[in-house]
Amino acid sequence: DADVTQTPRNRITKTGKRIMLECSQTKGHDRMYWYRQDPGLGLRLIYYSFDVKDINKGEISDGYSVSRQAQAKFSLSLESAIPNQTALYFCATRSEGTYGYTFGSGTRLTVV
């Protein structure tokens, strides 16, 4: 099993629909992050969490919300999806005292 698992891998949804992307990890890391990747723009931080009770906005949090259900689970929600939220979404984890992120395989989201 992968260290960081994202579901679903691919999703097509309609404008205005609510959608949740899920992330779970077996690394035992305390820190979890959500990024989106768009061609030419790189990875941009949406939300991050340093533990279950700590949630922080990243640089592009508008239109998104998150929930840290447990140390191992961090979900991202789009309350009312819009076409410019079409992107590749990545969950990443890291442990305090370590430096490299461990990324999931991504969720390709298309909003039509």
Add this chain to the structure above:
Amino acid sequence: SQKIEQNSEALNIQEGKTATLTCNYTNYSPAYLQWYRQDPGRGPVFLLLIRENEKEKRKERLKVTFDTTLKQSLFHITASQPADSATYLCALDNFNKFYFGSGTKLNVKP
């Protein structure tokens, strides 16, 4: 905010040559800088980290340099192989959050 620049044009080199990728940043110098590899449809994979007080770091065929005066990091792959073909991202820290460049695609031709 921090701006990170990587060459958006693909780098095409011949197998066996050394590939050199560039990461430039504006504003403050980060405490450390990282390099990642990303294959199509996959998440980035951590390769190397270099701290601000280190000039150079090596790992097998990989070498990273960090020049805080030039605000630049160089990433070298020596004796490159077709399997090294991928997109390479640099990332800078900002108080426990990382900002990523958009990456440079490397194509190694046999």
